[in-house]
Amino acid sequence: MNNMPEVKIGVVAVSRDCFPESLSVTRRQNLMKAYTDKYGEEGIYECPVCIVESEIHMVQALEDVKRAGCNALVVYLGNFGPEISETLLARHFDGPKMFIAAAEETGDDLVQGRGDAYCGMLNASYNLKLRNVQAYIPEYPVGDASDCADMIHEFVPIAKALVGLSDLKIISFGPRPLNFLACNAPIKQLYNLGVEIEENSELDLFEAFHKHAGDERIPAVVKEMEAELGSGNKKPEILQKLAQYELTLKDWVEEHKGYRKYVAIAGKCWPAFQTQFGFVPCYVNSRLTAQGIPVSCEVDIYGALSEFIGTVVSGDTVTLLDINNTVPKDMYEQEIKGKYSYGLQDTFMGFHCGNTAAGKLSFCEMKYQMIMARTLPEEVTQGTLEGDILPGDITFYRLQSTADNVLRAYIAHGEVLPVATRSFGGVGVFAIPEMGRFYRHVLIEGGYPHHGAVAFGHYGKALFEVFKYIGVPVEEIGYNQPAGVRYPTENPWR
Template sequence: MSLKSNTPEVKLAIVGVSRDCFPIQLTQKRLAVLVDACKKIGMDVFACRTIIENEKDTLAALAQAEDAGANAAVVYLGNFGPEGPLSIFAQRFNGPVMTVAAAEESQNDLINGRGDAFCGLLNASYNFALRNVRVHIPENPVGLADQLAGEIAHFRNVAKLLIGLANLKIFAFGPRPQDFYACNAPIQGLYKLGVEVMENSELDMLQLVDKIKENDPDVKRLAQEMEAELGQGNTYPDLLPKLARFELALRRFVDENLGSRQYAAFANKCWPAFESAFGFVPCYVNSRLAADGIPAACEVDIYGALSEYICTLATDLPATLLDINNTVPDDMIDSKSDLKGACKQDLFMGFHCGNTPSCCMKQCTMKYQLIMNRLIEDPQCPPNITRGT
C-alpha cells in the first residue's frame, strides 16, 4: 500500500448558475474563463454542461457531476443566480461543496455586462442557512477568475480532508493504559465527523498474528523491506521476521475489515502486556504503517490517530506524533542560539517512542525501548522483548 492509496483523490466539478432575469451567456462566458484559470495552475476540473437556472437544471447538473465521478463541487455564481436551485444542488450533492461568485470586470460594462453575483451570493448564503446546508465559503468569495482559482485550489485541500474523514475507519486494539486519561476518545465526536471506529481486544490482535505462518512469502518480503530500510541501523536482524509477521497481520486486517470505508488508521495498546505476549515493541512497525499513510497511534490514542491522519491529508506526507515532553536545559542554549523570535520559556522537547517514519528522519537505527526495559526486563540482562523501536 502506498500513501496515496490510503488518502482520497479529489475530483472537482464546477457548476455555473444564472438567474433567469440575467443573460445566461454571462455565466457561460465567465465559467469558461474560470475553468481556464484553474487549468493554468494545474487543477483538472470538470465543468457541468448545464447552467442552473431552475430545479430541473439542478437535477441535470447533479447527474453530470455524478457521471464525471466528482466527489467535490464548486457552485459558481456567474451572475445573481437562483438561490433555491443552487442551494438544492449543494444539499443533494454527495460531497463537500464550495460557493464563489464573479466580480465585475470593468467599469465600461456595468449595464448589460453586470452580473450582481455579489448580491446573489449574500442571498444564497441565507438560503444555505435556511436549509441547514453546510457550504464552504472562503474569506474572499467574490473575485475575478485568477483570484477564484486560488480559492478553489485551497478548497480542493479542504475537500480532501473532509472526504478522507468521511471514509475513515479507526481500528483500536485494547483499552487505554491506566492513568492515561489524555487518551480518552468519546466516540460521538468521531461519528459527527463521519469517522467509523472498530474496537478490538489485545487477544484479537494476538490471534491475528498467530494465524500468520512464519513461512508466508509476504513475511519474507516485508522482512527484506525492513532490512533494506534500516541498512546499517539493522541492529537486531533476528527480530525482523517477528516484526514482519506483526505488520502483515495488521495490513491484512485492514483489507478484511474496512467494510463500508476506504481508509484506515490504527490506535493500538502497546504496553505493558504487549511485550510479554508478542516479544517486541511495535514502534518500528507503526512507523512503517505511517509511512504508507496509515497512522498507528500507540496507547489506544484514537484522537491522536485521527490527528495524524488529518495531517497526512493536509500535507500529502507521512505524519508523526510527538508528546510535549520535557523542558530544555539551560546549558543547551547559549547566547548565540537562534530561537527564531521565541523565548527560552517557550521551548520544549518533543519525544515519542519510535513511531516516526524513517523518511522523516536523517538516519534511523533499531533500538530498544528504554522506559519499557526499565519496567519489564532485568537491567542486568541484554534487552529482549523491549526491542523494536
C-alpha cells in the first residue's frame, strides 16, 4: 500500500523591476544546477515561463507550476524581489511554500551585480504576515546556489509532512478504554489542521473481521509473518487469526479512506478486544506501521497523528511507546555509569506491549501480553511482539491537543542505549540529556499523556518546522533545555 506522500517542488524566481532581471535568471539557473548535481532531478521543477516581476507574471508562474504537477513551492529572491507579487504567489498556491534569497557572489561585482535580496527577504516576510500567509523560512534563509540547494533539500521532508496532513484521514475504532482519559483529546484541532477523522464502533470492526474468515489471502500473509518472525515464531497457532485481522484492517482502509490519499489508524486493544477477538493486535499494528500505515494503541488519535508525521519526516518506521519506568539504580551503576555520559535521571525505559516493528528490535519473539494475562486467560492475550529496541539515535516527540483545544507539542533528541532491558514487551533503555527536568517541566507541566512517538534518528529540526508551520505556538513546542537554562516553571532554588 502506498501511504506516503511525494512532493514535486516548483522553483519560481522573482525580481524587482528596478533591479536587473538577469540576476534572478542566472541565479535561478545556478541554483537548479547546484540542486540537481547534489540531489538529482527528481522531485524538483524550474519554472521557465517568467521571472515574477508583476501580478500578471505571478498568475503565469502559478499556472505553470500547477500544470507541472507541483504540490510545494519555493519562492526564490534572486534580487530584492516584488513584495506584492511574490507574496500573492504564495497566497494563491495551494500547498507548502518556502522563501529563500540569493547572497551576493563576489566582492568584484557589487554595483550591477548587487541584488539586495538580504533586504528583500525582510519585506517578503513582513508582507506574508500582512496577508496571513504561512511559509517556511529557514533559520538563515540567504545563501549562494549551493547553500540554497541544501535549504530546499531540508524543506523536502517538511513539505512531505504538510502535504500528507492535508490529505490524511485517521480511522479510529471504539472509545478510549476506561481509565485512559489521557488519550482522550478534542478532535476539533484535527479539522483545523485539515485532517479528517472517521470514528467507528468496535462492533463494526468485529463484524468486518468475521467476514474475513476463510479469506483466500490468509495463507500468504501467514507465510510473510513466519518469514519475518523466524525463530521468534513462538505462537504459530495464532498467526491465522492475526493474518485475518491484518487483511480486515487493510480492506477497511481501502474501503473507507474516501477522497483522502493517506490513512493512520487509532486502534482498540482492550478491555474487551482480547476476549472477543481471541488475541491482541500488537503484532499486526507493528506490521502495518512498518508498511507506512501507522497504528496507535488504545485509540490514541493524536498518537496516530504524531506517528504519521514522524513516518513521513523520517521516511522510516516509527513506534509509539509509554514513557514508562525508571532505570533501577543498581542497573544504572552496573550498565550505564562511567560508560555513557548520562546521569541516572537522564535515563528511563520506553515500553509498549508489543507494537514496535520487528525491524526496529534487536531480537523479537511472538508472546502473550503479560499485563493482560494477569486478569484474563493467557490464550486470549497472544499476539505481542517482544524484544529490546535497537540501540541508536532517536527523537521522542508528540503533537497533542489540550483539553481546552490548544495545539501543543514536544521534541527531544536522545538515544536508545545498548543495554539489555531485563524486562518484557517492546522495550528499550532510553537516554535524553536533562530528561528529569524535561519530564517534570514539559511533559508533566504540559499535561501530556504517557504515550510518545519515537522516530529512529534525529529529526527535531524538521519536526519543529512542521509543528510551527501548522500553527503550534512556538512557546508551546517544548524541548529538553540544556543544563543551566531554566524552565519558566522550574524552581530557581531547586
